[in-house]
Structure formats: structure tokens, C-alpha cells
Amino acid sequence: MAAQREWFEKDYYRILGVSENASQKEIKSAYRKLSRQYHPDANPGDVAAEERFKEVSAAYDVLGDPEKRKEYDEVRRLGPMAGGFGAGGPGGGPGATFRFDDIGDLGDILGGMFGRRRAGGARRGTGPHRGQDLETDLHLSFDDAVHGVTTTVHLTSEAVCSTCHGSGARPGTTPHTCPRCGGRGVLAENQGFFSFSTPCDVCGGRGYTIDDPCPTCRGSGVEHRPREVKVRIPAGVRDGQRIRLRGRGGPGRNGGPPGDLYVTVRVAPHPLFGRRGDDLTITVPITFPEATLGADIAVPTLDGGSVTVRIPPGTRSGRTFRVRGKGVHTKKSKGDLLVTVEVAVPQKLSAAERKAVEALAAASDGQSPRAHLGV
Numbered sequence: 001m002a003a004q005r006e007w008f009e010k011d012y013y014r015i016l017g018v019s020e021n022a023s024q025k026e027i028k029s030a031y032r033k034l035s036r037q038y039h040p041d042a043n044p045g046d047v048a049a050e051e052r053f054k055e056v057s058a059a060y061d062v063l064g065d066p067e068k069r070k071e072y073d074e075v076r077r078l079g080p081m082a083g084g085f086g087a088g089g090p091g092g093g094p095g096a097t098f099r100f101d102d103i104g105d106l107g108d109i110l111g112g113m114f115g116r117r118r119a120g121g122a123r124r125g126t127g128p129h130r131g132q133d134l135e136t137d138l139h140l141s142f143d144d145a146v147h148g149v150t151t152t153v154h155l156t157s158e159a160v161c162s163t164c165h166g167s168g169a170r171p172g173t174t175p176h177t178c179p180r181c182g183g184r185g186v187l188a189e190n191q192g193f194f195s196f197s198t199p200c201d202v203c204g205g206r207g208y209t210i211d212d213p214c215p216t217c218r219g220s221g222v223e224h225r226p227r228e229v230k231v232r233i234p235a236g237v238r239d240g241q242r243i244r245l246r247g248r249g250g251p252g253r254n255g256g257p258p259g260d261l262y263v264t265v266r267v268a269p270h271p272l273f274g275r276r277g278d279d280l281t282i283t284v285p286i287t288f289p290e291a292t293l294g295a296d297i298a299v300p301t302l303d304g305g306s307v308t309v310r311i312p313p314g315t316r317s318g319r320t321f322r323v324r325g326k327g328v329h330t331k332k333s334k335g336d337l338l339v340t341v342e343v344a345v346p347q348k349l350s351a352a353e354r355k356a357v358e359a360l361a362a363a364s365d366g367q368s369p370r371a372h373l374g375v
């Protein structure tokens with residue numbers, strides 16, 4: 001068992017300094033040379049040499065035996081098994097404990113590797129499988145994104161079969177407890193080096209067998225159909241944000257866990273307000289007299305109310321005022337309302353207005369704002 005684990009971690013070819021295509025003869029001579037070099041008798045008290053000697057012996061133990069070498073090559077050919085052996089680190093510590101969702105993959109890999117469990121007409125893809133992860137878009141109004149909402153996502157995907165409710169058996173018939181595994185779905189497998197549960201080859205890990213399959217899903221317990229998934233959107237979601245709904249993806253097979261559903265939020269624009277993170281933005285026109293003399297102006301808020309913003313005398317166009325706490329409220333923070341003023345230039349003037357503006361121009365004669373340009 002321990003030796004087998006090492007197969008995923010140790011490159012015996014490199015340890016012996018031979019290529020993967022090396023002949024048995026080449027392997028043998030490489031081993032002889034190295035074992036002489038690192039033999040404890042030749043290196044008394046040298047711990048590093050002793051370690052090397054052990055490594056070399058372990059490598060030759062496997063590569064020197066054509067049968068074992070073949071299995072070792074197979075194991076290594078499977079490459080990095082994400083979440084399996086690789087991440088656990090060396091030794092038989094916590095890394096040796098397989099998480100539930102790994103069992104299916106491992107069982108499958110081993111089943112494919114040794115080919116036994118496929119024999120006798122066993123179905124392909126047996127063992128517990130995690131359901132698919134699914135993706136969908138959700139269109140939200142600006143307000144719903146700011147305040148949060150509970151809504152329904154519509155998508156067409158794999159789902160638990162609505163005819164048999166996932167049992168795979170034709171309605172009115174009953175699945176039978178699997179005679180091979182007694183309903184456990186797994187068989188305790190002890191290969192000498194491997195020792196863990198593998199999915200039952202008769203029932204495929206379900207624990208029961210079906211005589212009369214469901215006509216809708218043909219026994220799989222899963223069908224492709226439109227689904228509705230209720231989602232709670234938290235306050236303050238942003239356009240393009242991806243929300244993960246754990247376990248709301250495709251259904252698992254043979255007792256495997258369901259996948260996740262990823263919802264990408266698309267937020268519609270607002271006619272008045274914009275968003276900058278948790279801050280709301282709004283652009284408000286002011287008149288030239290308001291900008292020049294100062295004024296208190298009413299500014300709408302997203303909740304339908306208004307706030308008064310004091311514009312100081314001599315405010316230039318484009319200046320932004322911050323109204324604290326009137327932005328997007330999330331669980332973590334309270335955004336502000338950013339009010340940007342824009343001095344409006346009238347397109348039409350009454351006779352009286354024209355007179356007043358001309359009087360202003362005459363009064364400010366000689367004080368051009370472009371004086372510093374020197375032209």
C-alpha cells in the first residue's frame with residue numbers, strides 16, 4: 001500500500017539515471033553500479049548515502065521486475081491526479097485519506113487501469129460521479145442589484161429525472177437491492193498494495209439494480225429539461241459578478257454529489273444613477289448663478305427620496321460632492337452618493353436674460369479667464 005502511493009511521487013527512472021525506454025539489462029546494470037556506489041559498507045556513517053541506497057533499491061525493486069514496471073508505467077501515465085495523491089504530500093499522514101468525491105475518480109482510474117471491473121458487461125462510467133458545474137446569466141434591474149433580491153433562474157440542464165425521481169426504475173416497479181454489494185454500492189478491495197473501496201461492478205455504485213428502466217431517462221435517473229432554481233442575490237452585486245450556488249448544478253450520479261451552479265449577474269443601467277463599486281453616481285445640472293453664488297440644491301436618492309447638497313460659491317463645472325451613506329448598502333459596507341455638478345449653458349435666452357448676460361460680460365470686461373494663455 002505504502003509502496004504504491006510512492007509510485008505517484010517518485011520517478012524511479014530518474015533515481016536509477018536511465019531513460020523510460022531503458023531495457024531490463026540497462027536497468028540492471030545501472031542499479032548494480034549505483035548500489036555499489038552508495039552501499040552502506042562503502043559509506044560508513046554517511047546518512048545521505050544510506051538514503052540514496054534505499055531509494056535505488058526501491059526503484060530497482062519495481063523497475064527490475066517487468067510486471068511491476070508495467071504497472072508503474074501505467075500509474076505514472078495517468079499523470080497528476082488532481083486532488084488525489086499529489087496534493088496530500090508524502091507519507092501516510094492526512095494526505096492518505098481520500099475525500100468522498102475522490103472515490104469515484106479513483107475507482108474509475110483503477111478500474112480502467114486493471115480492467116477487471118469493466119469485465120462481465122459492466123456499464124461504463126460507473127461509480128459515484130459529481131454532477132456537472134453549470135453556468136447561466138441572470139439579468140437584474142439596477143434597483144434589485146443594489147438592494148438584493150430573491151428571484152428565479154431558468155435554465156435547461158441535466159436534472160433529476162421527473163418521471164422516476166432519480167431512481168432510474170419505471171414507475172410502479174421497484175429497484176432491487178444489489179446482490180453483489182448488498183446495497184452498499186461499494187466493494188472493499190484489497191489488492192495487497194491498494195486497499196480502499198471501489199464502486200460495485202454489478203450496480204455501478206448505486207446499491208440497487210433495475211430490472212425495468214424508466215422510459216424517460218433510460219435508467220440513468222437524470223434527464224435534460226428546463227429547470228427553475230431559486231437564488232438569493234445579496235445586496236450590492238455588481239454587473240458581471242459571478243455567484244456560486246453550491247450543489248445547484250447538475251445532479252450527481254450513483255450517489256455522487258451534485259455540481260455547482262454559477263450565475264453571472266447582468267445589471268441593467270439606471271436612467272439617473274451609475275455605480276462605482278459601492279458608491280452611486282449622479283450628474284446634476286446647476287445654473288451659472290448657482291455655481292457662481294452658491295446654492296442649496298435637491299438631489300434625488302435611489303430610494304425615491306432626496307438630499308440637499310450645498311454648492312459653495314465659485315463651484316466649477318465637473319466638481320463632485322460626496323453624500324455619505326447614500327450609496328449601496330451591503331452587509332460589509334455603506335457606499336456614498338457621488339454628486340457631480342455640471343454648469344448648464346442655456347440654449348435659448350429671453351430678452352431679459354440676454355440683457356443680463358450682456359451686462360455681466362460688460363462688467364467683467366478685461367478679466368478674461370484665458371489671460372494666462374498669453375494670446
Ligand SMILES: [Zn+2]
Pocket residue numbers: 161162163164165166167168169214215216217218219220221222
Ligand atoms: Zn427516470
Ligand SMILES: [Zn+2]
Pocket residue numbers: 178179180181182183184185186200201202203204205206207208
Ligand atoms: Zn452493488
